[in-house]
Amino acid sequence: MDTPLLDPLRPHIARVRSTRREAPDVWTLELDADQAPPCGFAPGQFNMLTAFGVGEVPISFSGDPAEPGRVRHTVRAVGAVSSALTRLDCGAVLGVRGPFGTGWPLPEAVGRDVVLIAGGLGIAPLRPALYQLLAERARYGRLSLLYGTRGPRDILFRRELEAWRARADLTVEVTVDHATHPWHGHVGVVTTLIERARLDSDRTLALVCGPEVMMRFAAEALGAAGLAAEAIFLSLERNMHCGLGTCGHCQLGGLLVCRDGPVVRYDRVRDALRIREL
C-alpha cells in the first residue's frame, strides 16, 4: 500500500521532550522524535512551529543534523507565538510543519576556509552547520566562528562555545556590544572581529546569520576584507506563513524567502536589502 502523501500545510503534533534555558529570554526545545515529523534536515532549514491557540512561526533547526531523532529549535520570546513556545513545559504539545527552505551551502565549502558569523540568536541556525563542518573536519580548510551578541548574559550555547574554543582546529571569537566588569572578552560589534580575523579572501566562504542590519554591515566588512559577494551567504528572515512559496507573504524582490531562502547568496539580495520599502 502506498504511503499517503503528507499535507505540508497540516502540522504534526509533537511533544516537548526537554527544555533548556539558554539566556533570560531564549529557550531550546527538544521535541519528541517519535512524534516530530520523520525527516532529516539540512543545516539552515526551518520548521513552522505552532503554539496552539496562539499562532505559527518559522523557527530554524538548531540541533545536530546527524541526530535526526533529536529535533531541536532555539526560540527567543519576542512576540505572542514565540513567547508561548518558550513557556511550553516538558510533555506539552505543539504543531510542527517542515522542514522548509534552503540550507547552508556546505558542499560548496569543501576544500575551502569557512567563517561563520553569528549575531545574537543567529548562532542557532548556524549551529547545525558547525556540527556538520566539525563532523567532516578534514574536508575543510581553516574554520572560524565569529559571534557577536548584546551582552555577556545574552551569550547562547555557552558550554559548547567553551568546548569549541578549546579545539585547535576551530577559531572561536566572541564579542559583546556592551559589558560591565568582570567581562574580559572582546567588546565591540561583530564586524570588528571580521577586521581582525585576517581571512584569506580567495578561499573563504562566509555564512552569516543575525539581524538583517547586522548582516548588511557584516557583508560590507567581508567585502572590505576582499571576499566576493558570491562567497557570502546570508540567512534571511521575513514574514513566512505557508513555507511553500505559495502565499507570498515573505516576498523579497524576486525571491520568496520561505522557498528560495532562508539561506541566500549575497549577490542575489544585496540590492533588495538596500531598498527601504522591501
Added chain:
Amino acid sequence: MEQLEQIIAAHPLFAGLRPEYARLIGGCAHNVRFEPGQLLLRHGASADEFYLLRHGTVALVLTAAGRGALTVQTLGPGELLGVSWLVAPYRWMYDAQALETVGAIAIDAACLRAKSAADHDLGFELAQRFMGVLVRRLHAARLQLLDVYGTHR
C-alpha cells in the same frame, strides 16, 4: 631606533609607509609595557601620547553613575589606541585599562603634531590613515548604537 622604525612600519596602521616617514615617526616613539589592570589612558587627562598595540588587550571604559564601569570597546594587537590627541583640547574621553599584559609603541603626540605641521606631506599621509580608523570606528559605534540584538516592539 632602527628597530622601532621597523616595528612602526610593520604595524597595520602604517603598512606601506615610506621609510623616511617611519623614521620621522620613530623619532617620536618608545617601547612601553603595561601590567593587567594598569591604566594606559585616564579620562580627562592630557592626551600626550597614543599607542600602537603590539600584544595584549585593552578595554576602553566609561564610568556611569549607577551603572559602574562600562566597557564600550576592546582593542588588541595591530590596533591604534587613542585618537583624542589629534584634535584640541587633546584630552582623553575614556579610561583605557590593560586586561592582560600589554606591549605597545608609545608615540609622543606633540612631537608628531609638530612634525606634521612642519611637513604637510607627512601630515596628509597620517591624516588619511587616521581618518580610515576613525570612519571604521564611527560605523561600528553607530551599529552599536542601534542595539540590533535588543527587543524592539
